[in-house]
Amino acid sequence: MPQYFAILGKSDNPVYEAEFTTQQGQQGQLQKGFPQHLKELNPFIMHASLDIIEDLQWKLNSNVQHGTNNSGFGSFLRSKNVNVTDNCYLGKVDHFYGLAITAYLTFSGMKFVMIHGNLDKNSTQVDDNAVKSFYQEVHELYIKTLMNPFYKINDPITSAAFDTRVRSLARKYLNK
């Protein structure tokens, strides 16, 4: 179950990107990441979902689906476990031929977006709780990055420490 994760700034600029793959199969073999054609297309898929994320970002009362004013295509699904006051975690915002795209917004409008792939051709199921926890932990890591006085907002995060910690979080939450 590969995932493609990115942190995007307000001008759609990538602040961080990573691809997560499951490491050990049952027999201990390495499982594949995204197929090549998807690897080339993933950033575009992610970019395309930003419209919907922006729409949801500014929706007031976003946990209520309006009759005619909902985002239509790519409707906003809420997991029942999510607390109604939390509008950071947006859940599954979009899909594209079996890939699911989830998103999370930080308080300053940075977008954490993730494409969930699947190795069998069925539509991907997203475990909301796990994904939400992942996002929250990465959010904290991001804030810690901000605390670095030499880090300017919107700069790419090139720190290896950040990278390894994010990957361990991914292993912890996303590979069930």
Added chain:
Amino acid sequence: MSQRIILPSTSDDRVFNNSDGYEYTIGPKQSLPNEASSQPTPSRLYSESLMFRKQEVSLSAVTFLFGEMIAHIHNTSKTASECEVKLNDYGFVIGSKLLELLNLRASVPSNTYLRSSNFLSSSTPTNTSANAMHSGSNTTASRTVSGVSDIYYNQENSAESLTTLISSMRSRDLTILDILQFIHGTVWSYLFGHVSDDLVKSSERENEYMIVDNLPLLTQFIPNGVSCDFFVCGIIQGFLNNAEFPCSVTPHLMPLKGFDQRVIYLIQFDKHVLEREGLRSE
């Protein structure tokens, strides 16, 4: 943990050779096969907790520092407005980052502060290792125990993550009123130890709001120091701009009975903010 002094005139390979992190020109890297067994890169930045620890600094020290900052700016700029802009910029960076930090801290349920105070203040290794063993069980499974450094790592780990205490994040502020309330309350308390003295909406113009401070902390010793309040304006502006409420903030001296140094921070929101709010609230 050793502290390495970075000598400005030498180039240090280890400092610039961040080849293990993310490179935006190359793109996302795939997970490596032996990742699970490797230790996370040690990092002071990421190991420290964001938990709020009340720390106090003497007022005189801060005002001396502030005074020096202002003097430096005065020396390096030619006009008064240039000074103001520079001060504003200094505050801007602080405000931008405060947005995230304070919102995160506000997401932590208030009762955890009571629970966690003991947790954090304990410093004996035996205690912490016991705690670490308990709370570290949900972190990476395979770890070799290797003495003191490992215990230190455990301690870091256990205090490291604030989000484990959070069940749901504080919701993002989407309206002018919500975010100004947050500034008036939480931000002001963080900065100055008390909530601001008033939050007022201008009756003349739709996009103007005012935050009142009867005794501005930083500039109270500066005579005719209203322009020095641009620092705080910068903080407010950084905060609001980063939350996508573009505005401009200016300080004005409005003495009232008993408060000679009462300052009003005038916040003028860009008209598009009001437009957006109008569209979204339909």
Added chain:
Amino acid sequence: MGKLSYEGYMNLLFHPEYDEETIPSDIAKRIISNAISPVISVTSTPELDEHIQQAYGIDSLYMLLRFFGNCVTDRDQTNEYSFGEAPENKPSDGSSSTGTSPADSNLRSRKRSNTLFQRDLTQSRYIRFTRSLGDLVESGSPDDMLFDYHSLETFLQAMLRRIESQTTDKTTHTLLKKSLYHRFFSLAISSTSYLSPYEAFNHPVVSLIALDTHLGQGYDDARDLLSEFKSLSSTTEIFPVFLSTTDILPVFLLCYYADSDEEYESSKALARKLKKQLFVESILLPLWKESYQENVQVPLHQPVMTSLDEMLFMMQSPVCLKLSLELINATYDVLENLVNDLMVPFMQRKISFWDETVLQTRKSLFHGNKLFKRFMSRTAGGNNVQQQSSLVKDKEGRNYFIFSSPELLMRKLADWSMMLGEFKRAYSTYDLISHDFEGFPKYLASCLEWCAVSVLMGAQNIVTAKMLKSDIDPLIQRAVDTYEACALDQSSTNGVSGSLHDGPIVRSYETRCLFLASELYLSLSDTWTSTPYALQNLETILGECKLGPCSQIMIWERISDCYYLRIDPRIRHKVPSAAAKKSERESNGMMEIGTDGNLHEDIVTKGFTRLRKAAFFRLISATMWAEQKQWRQVAWCLKDIEGSYEGINLVNRKNLTLAKLKDELAKKENFSEGQIHEKSSVNVATKAVIE
């Protein structure tokens, strides 16, 4: 240069001067009106045909008349000419040109319409021509499809080749692409002369019986031809049970030699006699005249709406036919007369007749009286006895309603109301008969489809979001489901009946339904609410219907167009063009410091557009065009998305799709340039050898 016209738009490839124009968003409605316009079948005598062949080099009268189809009042064959003047002196405003020029004072003044920009659809009358009814019946078979996706693909590829040769990468292509899609769309929804048992759109409304008075054909010939026409049902072996000549208006077309006044008088006299004795109207056409020779010769272009087979045939063996401008105008005059004075009143009379005799009786019987309906005797099959008597089995054992059955008459009533633009009546009739057709899915599906279409065509401003959600979309979904059920049903009984044919036919109707629905949704004014439905339908086409590869890419591009159109109406005026966005980003930098007036305008539109998604689907279309080796289309798609992806590091890396496509395109262009160089150098070399 005059204003862009309907024909000009549909044939935009040949009118490059209109590249920068805009078209109204409800162009789709015009295309659909054209697609379902009344059919006029043309019967002529062999002598007449030969006379025409000698005079003009055209095979038959039908081949001549078919150039005059589509919107008669538009007079699109005369688009570049007016009143015999040379092309340079065109009127500046093509919407109505009256007045005479001194050169042709004997031509009376006429008004030309421009149906493209007319608000009221019912003002424009469209017509289509077909061969004689006998021909149609004999050549058709129940296996004909509504559209043959194979031929559609061939046509599309031919068009693409033409575009490739006549344009460059730098041509303004926005309107051209739209025109191409609408061409494709028009052929997808109605392009055959197939006589359907379930719908009356392709059934002829008028039968033109032509005589050549110059060669002396007179009353007797006319009478014979008429009786031949009327007895078609008994003389033709496989005359369909659902068709009848009683519902077709016969009209005599008397072609005479205009220079002879005597002949003119005798034709008029013949007309009077025919009316008196046979009760049939006639129209007179001055088909031959001396002055036609010296007159300006106008090259004729193919009519906009014609069947796929004809279109392909013409593309393979193109002929350039010319006729005198005077004759063209005279023909239009005659046809206008036919349409306005004969055809439309006839249709209206029939409609009111059916309304009174069939519709009212049915309404009064069952109006609010569901209880009564239950008492009607039902057969084991669930159909009532009356309906059973309307059904007849044809040779292959299939059940069809006969032409005189109330159900089919009501269907005809509805269809003819659609043709005349009376959408309200059409809607209520379709609604009514959809109850009658409950047990007949093949008839039902079509009713539901046109029920929805009639609302979308007719209700200009009153279509609300709620209506879309609760009325129109469910109708379309029901129609599609019913079509699907028919197809499945047929394929499951294939073993029994021994014919696989109904599967593809009924399936292609489903494709038509989805095409119609999505285009009409896009033509509504509130695109924010209607595009999701259009998207749904387009995706169903991609997922379920059989289409050739290039046709599929057209749909992908249409999906992209939908997203481009999905803009909240409140901020539509604020959406900046791609160029403005680029300069804004450059000046803005990363941090939004400062409160310049316009720098923050984009925060208002955030979330109310889907432009990134639109660009994404364009990119996918570009990749698919590259697979099909259509490099012009690739170049144009990439140009479209240039602004959207500029300056974004996320998507502009070397190893990603966008960069790869650009490289591929550049390579191909260098390669072809290299080829040209090679060729020219080879030519030089051979020349040198020869010399």
